[in-house]
Amino acid sequence: MNSLLDVKKLKVGFEGAKPVNVISEVSFSIQKGENLALVGESGCGKSIIAHAILRLLAPEARIEGSILFKGRELLKLSEKEMAKLRGNELAIIFQNASHALNPVYSIGRQLAEPLRIHQKSGKTDATKKVLKALAQLGFSSPEKYLKFYPSWGSGGMNQRFLIASSTILEPELLIADEPSKGLDPARIKEVERELWVLGKEAKSSLLLISHDLGFVRRLADKIAVLYSGEIVELAKTSVFFKQPRHPYSQGLLGSLPENGFVPIPGLAPALCESPSGCRFHPRCPFQKEKCLREHPELKAREERAVRCFLWA
Amino acid sequence: MISTAVKKTFRYLSSFALIVSLNFALPRLMPGDPVKNLIGEDVYVSDLVIEELRAELGLNRPLLEQFLAYIQALLRFDLGYSYHLHSPVAEVLQERIGWTLLFVGVSVGLGAGLGVFLGAYAGWKPETKLSRGLSCGFILLSCTPPYFLALLFLGIFAFKLGLFPFKGFYDTLTLGSIASHLFLPVSVLALFSASRNFLILRGSVIQEKEELYALYARAKGLYEREILFRHVVKNASLPIITLLALDFGFLFSGALFIEIVFSLNGMGTLIYDAIIGKDYPVLQGAFLLIALAVLIANILADFLYAVVDPRVRRPA
Structure with missing residues (x-):
């Protein structure tokens, strides 16, 4: 079966005075209609993977490996071919909505833009669709917002404007980078419902990036846990939450309020200086001598893959 | 909203x-x-006439009365009488300002257009040879006094x-x-104005x-230059409005020098002749007019910001 998105051995580094590797050999795939969540602490490389898929990284980024989208190698496409996919079949919701929207153009114009770029829609036609999209995201009188500007609204409103803009063409794959960040619980519910509806009605797949595990649990079919630029555990959501296998995954779940609020000791390493051996060993309660020297492989067994010597 | 307007x-x-x-x-x-001073040193008049004139101008009356009379005259658009040109100052200014405004207006418009367009390009691709060359050229231009450039062009x-x-x-x-006569002076002033806009816009786009x-915008599927012209330029151009308003007086004075070099019968030559001949009523009138023009330019800039930048106004 052909996957919608197939990421193989993705490596991302940045050139500079001191070249750094930030993502090492990340592989995962998303089937049509399936939702995958990438979870992990801030600074573990989640957003970099998202931006690498859309080829939005700065020119000094080096990307290796392969990213197949509907069988096409995205890393080999020209910028022009990439532009045709972006916003159309492959869309992203950025973290910081208030900055992602252009301050000097109206919401109506910005939401209509994907329609005008990719479908060459006329003005009235585009406006109709924009109004529908706004209504779907819970704006009760959408006409009011056509001539509205990002600086006039709250962060939560802008987040919903951004979601409307990214989903207006019903992309086959939507990458949502922390869509629940900075929203109050009622708004999170709305965002969650909208993403869910998109998956059910438009058969969109979702690559969800979040550290809100509750949000992830309700939306994702599969979970990939990222630590220091590599996947340490990949499993079905139900399986993962029942019994996480990697010590880091266990730590993540243990730090949830409902599980006792126990923080993982230590700090996440910076992406440019990952520890030797197993990257998690300095913070791992089960570390052995071997973990300091050898780097464990991601080993698949019984519906899940774990990168830990305890699992092997 | 109302209070800010007030x-x-x-x-x-x-x-x-x-x-x-x-x-x-x-x-x-x-x-x-x-x-x-009013009459000028090169005109001979008898003491009797001077006393008559003093009484006529009200210069022998208390200062406050003089001020009130001055305001009253202003309200009638009476700016005094030029003894050199033998005509009311208001009429002289009216005749000259139109030409200078045409000259300055066309130049500032062209300069803004050219500066914004080239500055946007240079900021978007700052590493290319063309944009490096442009930057060097415009820095050179912005350092050159406009009258020198005018002399060079004329030569x-x-x-x-x-x-x-x-x-x-x-x-x-x-x-x-008119077009062939104005071509050189407009080119000089437009280039000078463009150089200032170029430098601001380049930095702003970067x-x-x-x-x-x-x-x-890129993630939405816009391609390269579309991102620049559909999304970045409008944001980057906002400082240009301030620059144009602040620069208006500066450019205006530059225009006066250029007029003198090209012997254009506008405000520049009028002021120049007035200074040489100590024609104070004309200088006074010109000063008032130019100050007023700068004030209006600032009001326009204020107004324009509210129109183009939604962050300045509030939802209706």
Whole structure:
């Protein structure tokens, strides 16, 4: 079966005075209609993977490996071919909505833009669709917002404007980078419902990036846990939450309020200086001598893959 | 909303009042006899006439009365009488300002367009040879005094190459004649104005293109230059409005020098002749008019910001 998105051995580094590797050999795939969540602490490389898929990284980024989208190698496409996919079949919701929207153009114009770029829609036609999209995201009188500007609204409103803009063409794959960040619980519910509806009605797949595990649990079919630029555990959501296998995954779940609020000791390493051996060993309660020297492989067994010597 | 409008109006009115008072005070603060200054040193008049004139101008009355009379005259658009030109100052200014405004207006418009367009390109691709060359050229231009550039242009294109007429606004009052006469002076002022806009816009685009909305525009499927022109340029151009307003007086004074070089019969030559001939009423009138023009440019800029930048206004 052909996957919608197939990421193989993705490596991302940045050139500079001191070249750094930030993502090492990340592989995962998303089937049509399936939702995958990438979870992990801030600074573990989640957003970099998202931006690498859309080829939005700065020119000094080096990307290796392969990213197949509907069988096409995205890393080999020209910028022009990439532009045709972006916003159309492959869309992203950025973290910081208030900055992602252009301050000097109206919401109506910005939401209509994907329609005008990719479908060459006329003005009235585009406006109709924009109004529908706004209504779907819970704006009760959408006409009011056509001539509205990002600086006039709250962060939560802008987040919903951004979601409307990214989903207006019903992309086959939507990458949502922390869509629940900075929203109050009622708004999170709305965002969650909208993403869910998109998956059910438009058969969109979702690559969800979040550290809100509750949000992830309700939306994702599969979970990939990222630590220091590599996947340490990949499993079905139900399986993962029942019994996480990697010590880091266990730590993540243990730090949830409902599980006792126990923080993982230590700090996440910076992406440019990952520890030797197993990257998690300095913070791992089960570390052995071997973990300091050898780097464990991601080993698949019984519906899940774990990168830990305890699992092997 | 209403209170800011009131505040702004008050601020503009008070600057206007200040300009008017300065205009009243300056000739009276100058050393020497204002009546002699008014008439000019090169014109001989008898003492009797001077006394008559003093009484007629009200210079023998208390200062407050003089001020009130001055304001009353202003309200009738009476700016005094030029003894050199033998006509009311208001009429002289009216005749000249149109030409200068045409000259400055066209140049500032062209300069803004050219500066924004090239500056946007240079900021978008700062590493290319073309944009490096442009930056060097415009830095050089912005450091060159406009009258020097005017002399250079006049020397090369009019004297050496004979492509354009040397002086005046026109030979015959036709569009073609005016255009060929204005070509060189407008080029000089437009280039000078463009150089200032170019430098601002280049820096502004370099900054704005790193903003998240530019990346999101790319993520929406916009391609390269579309991102620049559909999303970045409008944000980056906002400082240009301030620059144009602040620069208006500066460019205006530059225009005066260029007019003198090209012997254009506008405000520049008028002021120049007035300074040489100590024609104070004309200078006073010109000062008032230019100050007023700068004030209006600032009001327009204020107004324009509210129109183009939604962050300045509130939802209706």
